[in-house]
Amino acid sequence: MAIGRQVMIHEGPGGTFESMWVGDVGGGAKPGLLLFPNILGTKEWDFAKAEELAALGYTVLVADLYGQGKRGTSMESGMSLMKEISDDRTVLRIRLLDALATLRGLPAVDASRLGAIGFCFGGSVVLDLARDGADLKAVVSFHGVLTTKSPTSEGQVKAAVLVLTGADDPLAPPDQVLGFADEMRSAKVRDWQIEIFGNALHGFTNPSADGSIMRAALHDPRADRRAWASMRRLLEEVFGDGA
Numbered sequence: 191m192a193i194g195r196q197v198m199i200h201e202g203p204g205g206t207f208e209s210m211w212v213g214d215v216g217g218g219a220k221p222g223l224l225l226f227p228n229i230l231g232t233k234e235w236d237f238a239k240a241e242e243l244a245a246l247g248y249t250v251l252v253a254d255l256y257g258q259g260k261r262g263t264s265m266e267s268g269m270s271l272m273k274e275i276s277d278d279r280t281v282l283r284i285r286l287l288d289a290l291a292t293l294r295g296l297p298a299v300d301a302s303r304l305g306a307i308g309f310c311f312g313g314s315v316v317l318d319l320a321r322d323g324a325d326l327k328a329v330v331s332f333h334g335v336l337t338t339k340s341p342t343s344e345g346q347v348k349a350a351v352l353v354l355t356g357a358d359d360p361l362a363p364p365d366q367v368l369g370f371a372d373e374m375r376s377a378k379v380r381d382w383q384i385e386i387f388g389n390a391l392h393g394f395t396n397p398s399a400d401g402s403i404m405r406a407a408l409h410d411p412r413a414d415r416r417a418w419a420s421m422r423r424l425l426e427e428v429f430g431d432g433a
Contacts, residue, residue: 192216193244195237198251199258200292203284208232208258212240213249213298220249221327221429222299224289226312227252228393229268231261235396236309243307246422249298253289255282255315265403272311279340286319290326303327303429305349307421308334309395313354320349327428330354330421332395336362336370342377350381352424354417356390360406385420387413 194215200207210232213220223243227236232252240250255275262268275282294301305328308316313334320329321342326349333355353370355362367384374382393399393407395414401407 191245193241195241198292202288202292204257204281206258207254209254209289209292210237210240210252211249211296211298212237212252213244214247217298219298219300220247221303221305221425222293222296222301223248223250223304223425224293224306224308224316225250225252226255226289226306226308226315228310228312228396229262229265229272231256231268231271233261235398246425248425249296251289251293251296253292255285255289276311282315282318283322286315286322287324290319290324305329305425305428308332310334310393317351317353320347320351322346323348328352328424330424332417332421333359333362333392336366338373341373342379344376344378347374347377347379347382350424350428351379351383352420353382353384354420355384355386356392356394356410356413357386357388358390359392359394361392383424385417387416 192215196211198209198211225240232254236252240252243250256271262271304326306316307330309332313331316329317331323346328350330352390410390413391406391408394410397409399407399409
C-alpha cells in the first residue's frame with residue numbers, strides 16, 4: 191500500500207474550497223471517511239491523522255469548511271472563522287452536505303460505505319450530519335460540543351454514533367452529556383455510545399495541546415490512545431471486512 195495525498199480544489203457553496211484527499215495511491219475503491227478539523231481549519235495534523243486512517247484501509251477527505259486560504263492561526267482567528275458558518279446553521283448544513291457529496295464522488299471511494307470523524311468543532315459537526323439524517327454508516331466525535339439548537343427527531347439518524355469526551359471538558363460538562371443521551375433516547379436512535387475518559391480535558395487527542403492556547407485544552411496520551419482504539423473498533427464493525 192502506498193499512501194499519498196492530493197490537494198483538491200473544488201467549488202462549493204460560498205466559493206472555492208481546498209480539501210485534501212488521502213488514500214492508497216492506485217488502490218481500488220475503499221470505505222470513505224470525512225475528517226473535519228478543529229476551529230483552526232485543515233492543517234498538517236489533520237493530514238497526518240488521515241494518513242493513519244488510510245493505512246487502515248480507508249479513503250479520507252480532510253474537509254475544508256471555511257474556504258480556500260481561510261485558516262485560523264490563533265484561537266481568536268479560528269473562533270471568528272467558525273462563527274462565520276456556525277452562526278448560520280443553513281450555511282453550515284449546506285457546506286457539510288457538499289463535503290459529503292465531494293467524498294461520495296471520489297473514484298477511490300465505495301459510496302455505499304461512508305463515515306465521518308471530527309475533532310473539537312469537527313466533532314460537533316459530525317453529530318450535526320448524523321442528526322440531519324446523512325447517509326453515513328458511522329460518525330465519531332472526538333471532544334466535540336454536544337448541544338444543539340436543532341435536536342434530531344425519531345427515524346432521522348442512520349449512522350452509528352460514537353461520542354468520545356473528557357470527564358473534565360468544560361465544553362461538554364456532565365449535564366450536556368446527559369442531555370445528549372436524552373436526545374438520542376427521545377429520537378430512538380438505534381446505535382449510539384458515549385465514552386467518558388476520566389481526568390481528560392478538552393482537546394485530549396492533540397499532542398500540541400498544552401494549555402497555552404486554551405487553558406481547558408490539554409493532551410492526555412491515555413485518553414487519546416483509548417479513544418482512537420474505540421473509533422477503530424466501531425469502523426471495523428460497521429464497514430465489515432472491506433477496510
